Amino acid sequence: MRRYSGRALVVAAISTAVVFGVLGVIIVNAPGWEAFRRSFLDGENFLESAPRIVARFEVNVRLFLIAEVLILAWALVLAVVRGLKGPALFPLRLLATVYIDLFRAVPGVLVIFLLAFGIPGLRLPGVPNDPFFWGVVALTLVYSAYVSEVYRAGIESVHPSQEAAARSLGLTQLQALRYVVVPQAVRRVIPPLLNDFIGLQKDTVLVSFVGIVEIFRQSQIRQQATFNFTPYLVTALVFIVLVIPMARFTDWLVARERARRSGGAVDATSSGGQRARMWGL
Amino acid sequence: MPKNIRLTTLPLALALLAACTAGGGSSPAASEAASGTAGADCTAESLETVADGRLTVSTSNPAFPPYVLAPEEGEQATEPWEFGDPTKGRGFEAAVAYAVAAELGFSTDAVDWIALPFENTFAPGEKDFDFALQQISYTEERAEVVDMSDGYYFANQALVSRSGTDLEGATSIDEVRAARLGVASSTTSLAYVEEVIQPEQDPMVYNDNDGAIAALQAEQVDGIVVDLPTAFFITAVQMEDGVVVGQFPGADEEEYFSLVLEKDSPLTDCVNQALATLSESGALDDLTQEWMSDSAGVPEIAP
Numbered sequence: 083m084r085r086y087s088g089r090a091l092v093v094a095a096i097s098t099a100v101v102f103g104v105l106g107v108i109i110v111n112a113p114g115w116e117a118f119r120r121s122f123l124d125g126e127n128f129l130e131s132a133p134r135i136v137a138r139f140e141v142n143v144r145l146f147l148i149a150e151v152l153i154l155a156w157a158l159v160l161a162v163v164r165g166l167k168g169p170a171l172f173p174l175r176l177l178a179t180v181y182i183d184l185f186r187a188v189p190g191v192l193v194i195f196l197l198a199f200g201i202p203g204l205r206l207p208g209v210p211n212d213p214f215f216w217g218v219v220a221l222t223l224v225y226s227a228y229v230s231e232v233y234r235a236g237i238e239s240v241h242p243s244q245e246a247a248a249r250s251l252g253l254t255q256l257q258a259l260r261y262v263v264v265p266q267a268v269r270r271v272i273p274p275l276l277n278d279f280i281g282l283q284k285d286t287v288l289v290s291f292v293g294i295v296e297i298f299r300q301s302q303i304r305q306q307a308t309f310n311f312t313p314y315l316v317t318a319l320v321f322i323v324l325v326i327p328m329a330r331f332t333d334w335l336v337a338r339e340r341a342r343r344s345g346g347a348v349d350a351t352s353s354g355g356q357r358a359r360m361w362g363l
Numbered sequence: 364m365p366k367n368i369r370l371t372t373l374p375l376a377l378a379l380l381a382a383c384t385a386g387g388g389s390s391p392a393a394s395e396a397a398s399g400t401a402g403a404d405c406t407a408e409s410l411e412t413v414a415d416g417r418l419t420v421s422t423s424n425p426a427f428p429p430y431v432l433a434p435e436e437g438e439q440a441t442e443p444w445e446f447g448d449p450t451k452g453r454g455f456e457a458a459v460a461y462a463v464a465a466e467l468g469f470s471t472d473a474v475d476w477i478a479l480p481f482e483n484t485f486a487p488g489e490k491d492f493d494f495a496l497q498q499i500s501y502t503e504e505r506a507e508v509v510d511m512s513d514g515y516y517f518a519n520q521a522l523v524s525r526s527g528t529d530l531e532g533a534t535s536i537d538e539v540r541a542a543r544l545g546v547a548s549s550t551t552s553l554a555y556v557e558e559v560i561q562p563e564q565d566p567m568v569y570n571d572n573d574g575a576i577a578a579l580q581a582e583q584v585d586g587i588v589v590d591l592p593t594a595f596f597i598t599a600v601q602m603e604d605g606v607v608v609g610q611f612p613g614a615d616e617e618e619y620f621s622l623v624l625e626k627d628s629p630l631t632d633c634v635n636q637a638l639a640t641l642s643e644s645g646a647l648d649d650l651t652q653e654w655m656s657d658s659a660g661v662p663e664i665a666p
Contacts, residue, residue: 114488117626121487121508195577202581211583213567293545293567293578303568306549309485309508 120310127312131304135316141296142286145214149221149286150279157226161233162259178230185227191288194220198292217289225282232274236267270339276332280325287317405633407468412493412630418469420460421492422449424478428600429592429654430456430498441476449476455592455654456496459515462646463494463622466637467630481549484623485509493630494622498590500551501621510631513638514619515647516655520555521594522608522664524586525579533608535665536560543567545575545584551618552588555611559666560588576601592655609664 109115163171164178185193197220202211210216240263248258268275287298295303297317304313413419422431424445431447432454434440441450449457452471464474477492484495485508500518501511522539524530530542539560545567546553556566567584569575575587576597589597591610598605622638624631641647 117487198583199577199581202583203577205582211581213578213583290568291570291574293569293574293583295565295568299548299568303548303553306481307502307504307554309505311486 122311124310124312127308127310131313132316135297135300135313136320138295138300139297139320145217145286146283149218150282152222153225153229157229158233160226160230161237164234165237182227182230185224190224190285191291193224194288194292213292213294229278232271236271237263239270240266273332273336280328284321405467405636410630417473417475418464419475419477419492421477421479421495423497428454428596430454443478455650458650460496462641463634463637466640467633490625494624494634496622498620499623500618509626510624510628511621512634514621515638516620518590518618519610519613520552520588521591521610522586522588523594523597523605524608526604526606528585530586530608531606542585545578545587547572547575556588607661609662611664612666
C-alpha cells in the first residue's frame with residue numbers, strides 16, 4: 083500500500099513536470115509572447131496598480147458578506163414554501179416556483195441594471211436610490227433562487243420516514259421541518275452552499291456596471307488609462323487567493339462527509355490516494 | 364460588405380482639395396509627423412494594410428453623433444451599425460476617416476469599416492484594422508502600447524446635469540467640487556475629474572457614457588463629465604432634461620483625439636503625414652466646423 087502510493091507520487095510528479103514544461107515552452111516561444119508579456123505581465127504596472135486595486139476589494143467583501151446572510155435566510159424561506167404540502171398552499175408554492183424560475187433565468191447583470199437604474203428612475207418617495215443598496219438586493223434576489231434549489235435538494239434527500247416519525251410524535255408540518263428535516267438537510271448541502279457563495283463573491287464585480295468603483299472597475303480604470311491588461315491579473319490573483327482555500331475546504335468537507343457516511347470503516351486519511359481525493363485532486 | 368454606400372461628397376471633395384493644395388508651413392500637431400516621414404511611400408498600392416488595396420477602419424458600435432451620424436430617413440442602414448453608420452461618411456469621425464483615406468490614396472469604395480469595442484483597439488496581438496478612431500485621447504502611457512497619431516480634434520471636457528439642479532448654474536469648479544459626479548471609465552474625462560476637479564466624493568465610474576447618463580437620470584449622480592461634442596448629443600437626443608452646464612478649461616497638457624494603430628505600424632508615418640496635410644490645408648478645420656460647430660459659445664466653468 084505504502085510502496086504503491088510512493089510510486090504513484092513519482093509518476094504524478096514526472097507527468098506533471100512534463101505536461102507543464104511543454105506547455106510553458108510552447109507559450110514562451112509563441113510569436114506574440116513578447117507583446118503578450120508586455121500587455122499582461124508588466125511588473126512595474128503590477129506594483130503600481132496592486133495597492134489601489136486591492137484597496138477597492140473592501141467594497142466587494144462588504145457586498146458579498148451582507149448579501150450572503152440575506153441569501154441564506156431568504157432562500158431557506160423559498161425552499162420551505164416550495165416544499166409545503168396541501169392544496170390550500172398551492173398559490174404560495176406557485177409563487178415560489180415562478181420566482182425561482184424567473185431569477186435563475188434572467189442574467190444577474192440585467193437584474194442589477196434594472197433595479198439600480200430602473201427603480202430610482204421611478205422617483206418614488208422614500209425608496210433608496212443608492213446603487214450599492216440595489217446591488218445587494220439584486221444579488222440576493224438572483225442567488226437566493228439558486229440557493230433555494232440547493233436547500234430543496236437537501237430537504238428532499240432526508241428520508242420521508244424522518245418526517246413521518248416526527249409527525250407521529252405530534253409535531254406539525256413546520257415543526258417537523260424546523261427540528262428534524264432542515265437541520266439534517268442543511269448539514270448535507272454545506273458544500274454546494276459554499277459553492278454558490280464562491281459564485282456570489284465573483285459576481286459582486288457586476289455592481290461595477292452601475293457605477294460602483296469596486297475591485298473590477300478599479301482594475302479596468304487602470305487598464306484603460308495605461309492600455310495594459312496587467313491590472314486584471316491583480317484582480318484575478320485577489321480572487322484566487324480568496325477562493326482556492328475555500329474550494330479546498332469545500333472538497334475536504336465533502337470527503338469527510340463521505341467518510342463519515344461510509345460508517346467509519348475507512349479512515350479518511352489512511353492512504354495517499356485517499357488524501358488526494360480529500361483535497362479534491 | 365456594405366451594400367449601399369451613398370457617401371456625401373463634401374468630405375471627399377474637401378480631402379481632394381486638401382491633397383491639391385498641400386504646401387509648406389507646419390502646424391504644431393504636424394511637426395512631429397513631418398520630421399519622421401521624409402521619403403515614406405504613402406500610396407494605396409504600397410501600403411501594407413490588413414486587406415490588400417483596402418483600408419480597414421474601426422470604430423465603436425453603436426457610434427453616436429456628432430462623430431458618426433445615423434442614416435438619413437429612407438436611407439438603408441448598413442450592417443452591423445446600430446445607430447451611427449460610418450459607411451455613410453457623415454459625422455466628424457466618419458468624415459475624418461474618409462479624408463485620411465483619400466490622402467492615402469484609397470477611394471471611398473476601398474474603405475471597410477469594422478465595429479470594435481474600445482478595449483479591442485489596444486489588446487495585444489495583430490489588429491483587424493488599419494486604424495481605429497472613437498474619441499480616443501492621446502496619453503503617453505497609451506502610446507507605449509499602440510501607435511497613436513497626431514491629433515485630429517482638440518477637445519474640452521464639459522459638465523452635463525439635469526435641469527433644475529443646483530449644479531445647473533455652476534460657473535466655477537469650486538461649485539462643481541461638492542457634487543456627486545459620474546464618468547465613463549474608458550475616457551480621459553475620469554483623469555480630468557480626479558486630477559483637475561478633485562471632487563469631495565469619489566466619482567461614480569461607468570462602463571460607458573450610457574451608464575453615466577442612466578445614473579444621472581436616476582439621480583444617483585448630480586452631473587457627468589464628458590467631452591463637449593458628446594455633451595451636446597446627450598442633451599439633444601439622449602436626455603430630455605439634460606443641460607450642458609459649461610465646458611472646463613483645458614488641462615495642463617493639451618487633450619486631443621488620436622487615431623490608434625498597431626504598435627510600430629508601417630502606416631503610422633503616412634497617417635500622420637495625411638493628418639498634417641489636412642491640417643495645413645484647412646480641411647480638418649472645415650470638417651471640425653461642419654460637424655462640431657455647436658461647441659462654440661458654451662460658457663466656460665472657471666477654475
